[in-house]
Amino acid sequence: xxxxxxxxxxxxxxxxxxxxxxxxxxxxxxxxxxxxxxxxxxxxxxxxxxxxxxxxxxxxxxxxxxxxxxxxxxxxxxxxxxxxxxxxxxxxxxxxxxxxxxxxxxxxxxxxxxxxxxxxxxxxxxxxxxxxxxxxxxxxxxxxxxxxxxxxxxxxxxxxxxxxxxxxxxxxxxxxxxxxxxxxxxxxxxxxxxxxxxxxxxxxxxxxxxxxxxxxxxxxxxxxxxxxxxxxxxxxxxxxxxxxxxxxxxxxxxxxxxxxxxxxxxxxxxxxxxxxxxxxxxxxxxxxxxxxxxxxxxxxxxxxxxxxxxxxxxxxxxxxxxxxxxxxxxxxxx
Amino acid sequence: xxxxxxxxxxxxxxxxxxxxxxxxxxxxxxxxxxxxxxxxxxxxxxxxxxxxxxxxxxxxxxxxxxxxxxxxxxxxxxxxxxxxxxxxxxxxxxxxxxxxxxxxxxxxxxxxxxxxxxxxxxxxxxxxxxxxxxxxxxxxxxxxxxxxxxxxxxxxxxxxxxxxxxxxxxxxxxxxxxxxxxxxxxxxxxxxxxxxxxxxxxxxxxxxxxxxxxxxxxxxxxxxxxxxxxxxxxxxxxxxxxxxxxxxxxxxxxxxxxxxxxxxxxxxxxxxxxxxxxxxxxxxxxxxxxxxxxxxxxxxxxxxxxxxxxxxxxxxxxxxxxxxxxxxxxxxxxxxxxxxxxxxxxxxxxx
Numbered sequence: 056x057x058x059x060x061x062x063x064x065x066x067x068x069x070x071x072x073x074x075x076x077x078x079x080x081x082x083x084x085x086x087x088x089x090x091x092x093x094x095x096x097x098x099x100x101x102x103x104x105x106x107x108x109x110x111x112x113x114x115x116x117x118x119x120x121x122x123x124x125x126x127x128x129x130x131x132x133x134x135x136x137x138x139x140x141x142x143x144x145x146x147x148x149x150x151x152x153x154x155x156x157x158x159x160x161x162x163x164x165x166x167x168x169x170x171x172x173x174x175x176x177x178x179x180x181x182x183x184x185x186x187x188x189x190x191x192x193x194x195x196x197x198x199x200x201x202x203x204x205x206x207x208x209x210x211x212x213x214x215x216x217x218x219x220x221x222x223x224x225x226x227x228x229x230x231x232x233x234x235x236x237x238x239x240x241x242x243x244x245x246x247x248x249x250x251x252x253x254x255x256x257x258x259x260x261x262x263x264x265x266x267x268x269x270x271x272x273x274x275x276x277x278x279x280x281x282x283x284x285x286x287x288x289x290x291x292x293x294x295x296x297x298x299x300x301x302x303x304x305x306x307x308x309x310x311x312x313x314x315x316x317x318x319x320x321x322x323x324x325x326x327x328x329x330x331x332x333x334x335x336x337x338x339x340x341x342x343x344x345x346x347x348x349x350x351x352x353x354x355x356x357x358x359x360x361x362x363x364x365x366x367x368x369x370x371x372x373x374x375x376x377x378x379x380x381x382x383x384x385x386x387x388x389x
Numbered sequence: 390x391x392x393x394x395x396x397x398x399x400x401x402x403x404x405x406x407x408x409x410x411x412x413x414x415x416x417x418x419x420x421x422x423x424x425x426x427x428x429x430x431x432x433x434x435x436x437x438x439x440x441x442x443x444x445x446x447x448x449x450x451x452x453x454x455x456x457x458x459x460x461x462x463x464x465x466x467x468x469x470x471x472x473x474x475x476x477x478x479x480x481x482x483x484x485x486x487x488x489x490x491x492x493x494x495x496x497x498x499x500x501x502x503x504x505x506x507x508x509x510x511x512x513x514x515x516x517x518x519x520x521x522x523x524x525x526x527x528x529x530x531x532x533x534x535x536x537x538x539x540x541x542x543x544x545x546x547x548x549x550x551x552x553x554x555x556x557x558x559x560x561x562x563x564x565x566x567x568x569x570x571x572x573x574x575x576x577x578x579x580x581x582x583x584x585x586x587x588x589x590x591x592x593x594x595x596x597x598x599x600x601x602x603x604x605x606x607x608x609x610x611x612x613x614x615x616x617x618x619x620x621x622x623x624x625x626x627x628x629x630x631x632x633x634x635x636x637x638x639x640x641x642x643x644x645x646x647x648x649x650x651x652x653x654x655x656x657x658x659x660x661x662x663x664x665x666x667x668x669x670x671x672x673x674x675x676x677x678x679x680x681x682x683x684x685x686x687x688x689x690x691x692x693x694x695x696x697x698x699x700x701x702x703x704x705x706x707x708x709x710x711x712x713x714x715x716x717x718x719x720x721x722x723x724x725x726x727x728x729x730x731x732x733x734x735x736x737x738x739x740x
Contacts, residue, residue: 110647111568118561119576121617126583129594136593187464195457203727204465210719211472213676214697215712219471222490261468266734273735311627311737314585318620321587325678343679346589350683355593362590369585377578 130366137359152360162361165345168338172252173320176259180316181309183260184267189297191268192275202272205265216258217329224254247336255339259323267312274308275301310380314373472716479525479713481518483706486525490705525710535696536711543692546608546615546681547674551667553616559663562622563655566629567637577626580619588679599684610684615674621666624737628662629655631736665733668726672719 137153140146156162187205191198211219223229226244235242245254278301286296324343331339333348342365349358423431478486529536565577599610632655640650656663681691697711723730 107568111564114560114564114651118557118617118619118622121557121613122580122583122619125595125598125614125617126591126619127579129591129598132594132597133591187461190457190461193453193457195454195461197458197461201461201465202731205468206727206731207472207720207723208468210672210716210723212672212694212697212712212715212719213678214694215475215716216471218708218712219475222474223471261471265468269731269734270737276735314581318585321585324587324589325676329678343587343589346587346592347679350589350592358593365590366582366586370582373582373585374578 133359133362136355137363139356141356152356153364156357156360156364159357161340161348162345162357165340165342166365168252168340169342171338172255172323172341173317175252176256176320176323177313177316179256180260180263180267180319181312184264184312185271185305185309187264187268188271188275192272202265202269205268207265208262209266211262213325213329216262216326220254220258220326220330246331246339249337251331251336252338255323255327258326259320262323263316263319267316270308270312270315271305274305278304307380310376314376317372475709475712475716477518479709480521480523481709482520482522482524483528485519486706486709525707526714529707529710529714533707536693536714538689539691539693539696540714542608542690543675543694546611546677546692547671549612550615550674551670553612554618554621554670555663555667557616558621558625558666559656562625562629563651565622565626566632566655581623584619584623592683596683606685606687606690608685608690611677611680614680620673621670624666625659625662627737628659632658661729661732662736663733664726664729665731665737668722668730671722675719 138147138149139152140148191201195201221228224245225231226242228245230245231242243250245251282300283296286300291299321343324341327335327339327341328344328347333344333351334340335344342361346358346361349355349361420428420431565573595614596605599605602609604610604613636654636658637650640654645653676694677692678694681695685691693715697708697715
């Protein structure tokens, strides 16, 4: 009895926690706290949680203030502008800007192109990176060397990439030269043809595969080897092992890689812009082009309505991904 | 006497029990029925068989491995060729470059001069220059002082952004990792959304805010939004959430204050992540093009990335050297911090 109460009182050494038990107190107070004590405890807990809130909000403050000024406030201004006649004329026009933007032909093309690129680029980036990671993880020699070489393109700056791609893919470029020499194929201006998006896709994959691959390599290394070994003992071949074991461990990484690829698929606009300018041919007219041009033409209401629409779509996509990830996680835990 | 009797009885009982097993019919097999000679032959055959199977397996393994190496090498060559190409070409003399690649840029910049645009010529891709010169570098560094100025501009923009964002992000992500209430999670989600937004979305309001704060056309207009960008927070929070809560509990029991937990436990645990992020951010901002184009209308203040993308077409003679020099800082950082980078990236995607 005595030693028991000593143990309980020895446990809470946090200062703000009230001392509920003295050695030698009766058994009744040990199990059923008096209302007074419960109240005191509750108060202390609330005090502690308030203290905690202040503490961690303090850590967050610098970032929050900055984000508020430079990101949230702009978004609110954007929202406001999207319901105005123009940036200077504050007359409320309802959803007119939205209908104007959504029926705008170039906005439609731009969103379709952007979506098309993302739909191709993100799954390809995930899949190819996964295949590369499996290849490097299969025990081939020189793994770390291959890894650092594949990570290298990530470090090549935009302007250099643009120069290289111009040399390879322009009308009189190297690729056309090779095709002409080998197959006698007709020359095409890659960036002004239907295959323009393929060229940009190649650039995107070239830049991002290394990064994604490193992520997958880490995830593959993280799978407990006992499970794989016992599966191999039971006669599961490599495919079986992948599809019934590794798959479940890769879920959250696939999600993360997909998010990073999505970000990077938006960033590829820089290269497209530098390669093809304000009005690229066909498939390359991205949403960013649309907004850039609206900005240049001082058409702020169209721009803001387009931006808000894009925000909403992004929230839906990312929210869906988060939801899917949390569901996947639950599957793994089961 | 009693003891010996007991021992004898026990022995007898054991024997009896054993006999039960012994009496079970002996297992005879094909192997038993063989003579010694046959047996030897049998062993020989089996050994040969297993040796063949082994050889086949190793051969298969070797073929698979070499196929893997070949594929990996091919991918690596594709990955690295453009970089080598730039560096090797930067040692060509300007006339040689114009000879080799002039056609390309005629077709690019010749929007107006029809006819000349689509001349059918094939450029010669040359990896090895005819004779190695440092002409391009000389021209670049001594003849065009703008280059060095822009280089400096780039550094002045990038270093404060990276340092500032890392400082802000460390604090904020520690808060996000330790204090997980519902409203905070919502705020975190909105941070993720912000991270995903392309720059163009907030282009106009950013412009207006910069105008209001009176920092338009100064480098602050780029540095401040950069510092508060949420990319680093998203990644760092993922790491900080991986810190085992046992560490923090232990530190608390030892009487550490929150600040001490932050500086002595959270930051050192995330060292590799912080290094990796610094590298990633450096690359990202070293590459920025859109922000300076819009927010820094003064050409003298624009960084190298903008300048270089314009130089490519006009002055092909020094473009390769310019590109190579521009590539060097990120590559050096990469070589220096590769271990951290790989480790940092690796841990970000794993739960």
